[in-house]
Amino acid sequence: MTHSRATGHTPFFMVYGAEAILPADLEYRALRVKAYTDQGNKTYLEDTVDQLDEARDVALLRSAKYQQAMRRYHSHHVRGRAFSVGDLVLCLVQSNKNHHKLSPPWEGPYIVAEVLRPDTYKLKDADGQVLTNA
Known part of the structure; x- marks a missing residue:
């Protein structure tokens, strides 16, 4: 109506x-x-x-x-953001599998290891292991 x-x-x-x-x-x-x-x-x-x-x-x-x-x-x-090597970032959870509705939507923090091109980054966790797209 x-x-x-x-x-x-x-x-x-x-x-x-x-x-x-x-x-x-x-x-x-x-x-x-x-x-x-x-x-x-x-x-x-x-x-x-x-x-x-x-x-x-x-x-x-x-x-x-x-x-x-x-x-x-x-x-x-909306302001654009650019990250540089060494910045701490959070990643949006791409899959809600095995998550309930109160699970946090972000995971991390991760460290920016390399800037591949604008808005594309290679990340590593606190242990220094580079993240791969699974």
């Missing part, structure tokens, strides 16, 4: 082309329910079927615009 900021429509509308009617609206005879007639509904459906593709295209454009704005915000507010 809540309009998405990205599309401007409810998910129900995006699927079915009409707004959902809640059981409470039926029970308490909301204005939409009172104004319902079979003949008016048929003409309304014919009109909305023609406009549904246009509404979905507009929603697609709004979604793209929203994603661009989010990407721009993220790029503006």
